[in-house]
Amino acid sequence: MRVRKAVIPAAGLGTRMLPITKSMPKEMLPVVDRPVIHYVVEEAIRAGIDDILIITGKGKRAIEDYFDRSFELEYYLRERGKVDKLKQVEEIGEMVDIYYVRQKKPLGLGDAILHAEKHVNGEPFAVLLGDDIVINNKPAVKQLMEIFERFNAPVLGVERVAWDDVSKYGIVYGTKIRGSLYEVRDLIEKPPREKAPSNVAIVGRYVLTPEVFDALRNVKPDKNGEIQLTDALRSLVKEGTKMLAREVEGKRYDVGTKVGFIRANIEIALAREELRKEIISTMEKVIQEIKHG
Numbered sequence: 345m346r347v348r349k350a351v352i353p354a355a356g357l358g359t360r361m362l363p364i365t366k367s368m369p370k371e372m373l374p375v376v377d378r379p380v381i382h383y384v385v386e387e388a389i390r391a392g393i394d395d396i397l398i399i400t401g402k403g404k405r406a407i408e409d410y411f412d413r414s415f416e417l418e419y420y421l422r423e424r425g426k427v428d429k430l431k432q433v434e435e436i437g438e439m440v441d442i443y444y445v446r447q448k449k450p451l452g453l454g455d456a457i458l459h460a461e462k463h464v465n466g467e468p469f470a471v472l473l474g475d476d477i478v479i480n481n482k483p484a485v486k487q488l489m490e491i492f493e494r495f496n497a498p499v500l501g502v503e504r505v506a507w508d509d510v511s512k513y514g515i516v517y518g519t520k521i522r523g524s525l526y527e528v529r530d531l532i533e534k535p536p537r538e539k540a541p542s543n544v545a546i547v548g549r550y551v552l553t554p555e556v557f558d559a560l561r562n563v564k565p566d567k568n569g570e571i572q573l574t575d576a577l578r579s580l581v582k583e584g585t586k587m588l589a590r591e592v593e594g595k596r597y598d599v600g601t602k603v604g605f606i607r608a609n610i611e612i613a614l615a616r617e618e619l620r621k622e623i624i625s626t627m628e629k630v631i632q633e634i635k636h637g
């Protein structure tokens with residue numbers, strides 16, 4: 345079955361990026377000149393998804409405004425003949441069909457996904473987390489969709505991370521099928537290093553099937569009272585559901601952390617032809633100044 349729909353959970357409180365996230369959704373933090381969520385929506389569109397559900401929560405109105413038309417702004421730009429900018433602004437408003445549902449209490453990623461049940465309506469669906477931007481010619485989520493279409497089993501996007509970082513991720517233990525493809529045998533959310541069964545981490549891209557909703561309803565909240573998606577996926581594996589993990593190709597930025605966010609800004613700016621030269625000379629100046637005190 346073809347994957348047509350994507351779910352983007354954007355209800356989290358963004359505590360890792362406080363204090364800015366006190367009054368601004370973390371998904372709206374700018375990477376160069378567009379918000380993080382723009383890159384994520386673009387990845388889904390490039391993968392052929394034509395229906396996106398964003399799970400929002402308190403204080404997330406800016407996301408809806410960003411993807412909406414802005415007639416005042418368009419009028420202003422048209423009047424002044426700023427054709428390029430006008431085109432850019434209009435395009436965002438017409439990117440794709442985006443639907444919204446609100447998670448009323450911050451009960452975790454798993455609970456956010458449960459809010460998508462009605463919308464996905466029995467179909468397989470992709471999940472893209474806004475904490476990760478993955479830059480690649482073939483979109484990361486598309487790489488998973490191809491595996492899903494071939495094996496008809498849920499697929500998790502993974503990447504090997506430094507052992508010191510395993511406690512930041514959902515960790516997968518799998519047996520290799522071939523190349524970058526694993527069959528998942530076990531999963532554990534944010535294990536301490538000594539309990540991690542591997543350093544293969546979930547990177548915020550999934551293709552899931554509707555069975556996950558029952559599993560989510562049945563898992564117990566974690567010690568913070570949150571429902572973890574990883575726990576629900578684990579229960580499916582333990583019940584015998586076949587689940588795959590694929591190492592995603594591409595450059596991943598963990599924009600949910602301060603250093604990852606700054607790195608994404610530098611590298612994505614460097615990839616922009618019109619900015620590259622000036623950014624390099626600015627960085628050279630900064631480094632010279634550091635060296636010479």
Ligand code: G1P
Pocket residue numbers: 453473475476512513514515533534545546547548572573574600
């Ligand atoms: C979530 C998932 C985790 C995954 C991570 C990827 O954690 O729960 O399994 O590895 O995203 O970014 P969060 O970063 O929301 O705490």
